[in-house]
Amino acid sequence: MKKLVLISCLTALTFSCKDKATQETKEKEITAENTIKEVPTKNEWTVxxxxxxxDNLKLYGNDNAIENWKIEGDALVFHPPTNRPKDTHYNLVSKKxxxxxxxxxxxxxxxxxNSGIFWGIxxxxxYGQPYETGLEVQVLDNQKHPDAKNGTDRQAGALYxxxxxxxxATKPVGEWNTTVITINHNTNKGSSVLNGVTVAEFPLEGEEWNSxxxxxxxxxxxxxxxxxxxxIGVQDHGDVVSYRNIKIKELN
Known part of the structure; x- marks a missing residue:
């Protein structure tokens, strides 16, 4: 009789432990699910x-409607005006x-x-123009624009x-190029990568930068x-230029 009671108690205890473990597992799953939903993952791309x-862009110095930039397919295309008002520019910048x-x-x-990609604007x-404050990685037709012959630090991919x-590392005119710019003030390092090739690396402050x-x-x-x-910004330099797949990842 004592043996039967002992077996019954052990059985009850086993099921009690399983129920408790199952409940704890469910609570952990719920907690994990809530954590995933409520805590954003760091270092993700923002489009x-x-x-x-x-929605994430605006004209530099102007919060009104964006002019002369048109969405064509998946691209953002700048069409320079034929009768540009004096001292009017249509540089595009991020709202953030x-x-x-x-x-x-x-x-x-x-x-x-000719165009350019800016940051630190x-x-x-x-200031009247993004280039008065922002650094620029050059966007250029290296074959036919005179800037390419006016010193190599004005060719495509250069820190202008x-x-x-x-x-x-450019592709022929009419083909898409991809530029990746990394700016990290914590490590004092910046870089320009063009079509998978690191074409320029530079400090962001210090003696070398000052030089x-x-x-x-x-x-x-x-x-x-x-x-x-x-x-962040892209430049109106008076020429037709197209941009697409603009995304940014913030670094800690």
Missing amino acids: LFDGSNL EYTNFVLSIDWKISEGG KDDGT DLVAPSKD LLENSKFNGWDGFAKYKTGK
Whole structure:
């Protein structure tokens, strides 16, 4: 009789433990599910433009409707106006500011065309153009634009007028190129990758940076490269240019 009671107790205890374990497992699953839903994963890509809308972009210095930039398929295409009002520009910038990031963007330049990709832009009405504050990776037709012959630090992929690309990694005019720009002030490192080739690497401050700046057209510019946190932008340089797949990943 005692043996039967003992077996019954052990059986009850076993099922009790299983029920408790099952309940704990369910609670852990619910907690994990809530954690996934409520806590965003860090270092994810944020899409600035994917062909569907212009919600994350605006004209530099102008919060009104975007002009002369049109969505064509999955691309954002700039068509320069034929009768441009004096001192009017249509540079496009992100609505949000960024500090440390990886920016990926596809671009296609027209024959003989020129444009650029900026970061660190101050858009508060103090400056008239993004290039007065923001650094630029050059977008260019290396074969037919005169800037390509005016010093290699103005070729496609260059940190404009500061660091020349290690090679011409561009595709022929009319084909899409991919530029990936990494800016990390925590490590004092920046880089420009063109079509999978690292074409330029550069510091963001310090003696080496100061030397680069002193030997460039930007020497003495009050606002240039002064803002670690700023907007991302693409340039109206008066030529037809297309951009697509614009996305950014913020770095810790």
